Amino acid sequence: MTSTASPARRTARAGWNILGLLVFATVGFPVYWMLDTAIKPAKDAIDPDPSLLPTGFTLDNFGRAFDIADFWGPVGRSLAVSLSVVVIGVVVGMLAALAISRFAFRGRKIVIIGILAVQMVPLVAMIIPVFLLLNDLHQYDKLSGLIITYLTFILPFTVWTLRGFIVNIPRELEEAAMVDGCSRTGAFVRVVFPLLAPGMVATSVYGFIQAWNEYLYALMLLSQENQTATVWLGNFTTKHGTEYAPMMAGATMMALPIVVLFLLVQRKMAAGLTAGAVKG
Numbered sequence: 001m002t003s004t005a006s007p008a009r010r011t012a013r014a015g016w017n018i019l020g021l022l023v024f025a026t027v028g029f030p031v032y033w034m035l036d037t038a039i040k041p042a043k044d045a046i047d048p049d050p051s052l053l054p055t056g057f058t059l060d061n062f063g064r065a066f067d068i069a070d071f072w073g074p075v076g077r078s079l080a081v082s083l084s085v086v087v088i089g090v091v092v093g094m095l096a097a098l099a100i101s102r103f104a105f106r107g108r109k110i111v112i113i114g115i116l117a118v119q120m121v122p123l124v125a126m127i128i129p130v131f132l133l134l135n136d137l138h139q140y141d142k143l144s145g146l147i148i149t150y151l152t153f154i155l156p157f158t159v160w161t162l163r164g165f166i167v168n169i170p171r172e173l174e175e176a177a178m179v180d181g182c183s184r185t186g187a188f189v190r191v192v193f194p195l196l197a198p199g200m201v202a203t204s205v206y207g208f209i210q211a212w213n214e215y216l217y218a219l220m221l222l223s224q225e226n227q228t229a230t231v232w233l234g235n236f237t238t239k240h241g242t243e244y245a246p247m248m249a250g251a252t253m254m255a256l257p258i259v260v261l262f263l264l265v266q267r268k269m270a271a272g273l274t275a276g277a278v279k280g
């Protein structure tokens with residue numbers, strides 16, 4: 001026996017579908033406009049009466065993006081900084097999250113509150129203190145100084161997120177492994193770590209995106225010779241105006257590493273985002 005949805009339910013479903021399409025169009029339009037501007041002739045990019053549909057196709061803008069300044073240097077520096085932040089942040093964040101979620105120690109609640117409080121501080125409010133501190137440590141205009149700076153606002157999120165994943169892993173699994181002869185470290189490596197992997201992937205992707213897209217600190221803490229990819233995009237704005245088509249071509253090339261990374265880890269990403277949603 002089959003049942004058909006009521007007219008009210010079909011209307012509600014259609015309304016939600018339309019709302020979903022509107023949200024998708026709103027979110028996806030800037031990406032579409034970036035791609036459209038990147039492949040259209042430069043003169044069409046500054047047309048006062050632009051067309052929503054592609055008016056032409058050219059790859060000259062990508063060539064101009066490569067020629068206007070060193071491209072691979074900033075991209076390489078951005079990759080080095082982002083990957084370093086991800087590796088260090090995940091390792092340190094995992095150990096900190098494990099300590100907070102599995103061990104009882106004096107000041108544990110203060111540490112948790114401190115992690116939340118740090119995330120509430122606007123990043124722009126810390127520019128001057130960070131600049132003075134890095135200057136005293138002789139880390140100004142160095143990639144290592146930028147990595148340390150990024151870790152200060154990525155680590156709290158990493159610790160808090162991984163703590164949530166670890167809390168949802170039953171302690172009984174570790175205890176059963178230790179009863180079978182594993183040490184605490186062995187139980188973590190053999191039992192907890194595989195279950196924590198999806199959460200680590202989701203956290204790593206977030207950290208990579210944050211470090212890759214960050215602009216303000218990279219602009220303030222690095223010179224022109226050590227600029228990252230986001231600051232490199234500023235080369236398209238000169239005293240003669242802004243070259244929008246080559247800039248969008250550069251932005252498209254900058255977005256590719258994020259897209260490739262997401263495609264590679266999308267399954268683990270989805271598992272990490274839904275981990276702990278259902279218990280029992």
